[in-house]
Amino acid sequence: MRTSITPTYSTTDTGPRYHVTTLVHDRTVTFRRPIDDPFVRSTVTVSWPDLLRGLLRGHLDVTVVVGADPEMIEDVLELNADYRGLPGSTRRTQSDQELRQTIQRFGRSL
Numbered sequence: 001m002r003t004s005i006t007p008t009y010s011t012t013d014t015g016p017r018y019h020v021t022t023l024v025h026d027r028t029v030t031f032r033r034p035i036d037d038p039f040v041r042s043t044v045t046v047s048w049p050d051l052l053r054g055l056l057r058g059h060l061d062v063t064v065v066v067g068a069d070p071e072m073i074e075d076v077l078e079l080n081a082d083y084r085g086l087p088g089s090t091r092r093t094q095s096d097q098e099l100r101q102t103i104q105r106f107g108r109s110l
Contacts, residue, residue, distance in 0.1 A: 008075050011036050017072045023063040024050045038066050038076070 009017065016034035022044055023029060029044065042064045046054070054060030068076070077083045078091065085091030 005079075009072075018066060018068045021065045021067065023065075025053060025061050032067070035066075038068065040064075040066060
């Protein structure tokens with residue numbers, strides 16, 4: 001059985017903490033549309049002027065950016081054991097301490 005991680009928030013209490021921004025040729029179509037989770041499938045409806053511009057350029061640039069508030073970004077990044085964390089976090093403090101100890105041991109071995 002897989003062990004679940006401890007939740008850090010409830011969308012019911014906080015509302016959506018992720019958002020999607022969509023751009024066509026660097027022109028914003030939607031800006032920070034709230035979503036419940038970062039696993040999205042986004043459909044972009046391209047207008048005729050953008051479609052014609054894309055045909056003339058030979059390509060159509062569509063960008064979808066999923067973002068979140070800073071606390072959520074940090075929570076997601078901390079799922080990776082190799083992430084050092086932000087300054088002031090316990091993970092960063094521990095990582096910095098381990099790095100200092102390694103440097104000290106290296107200095108003694110010279």
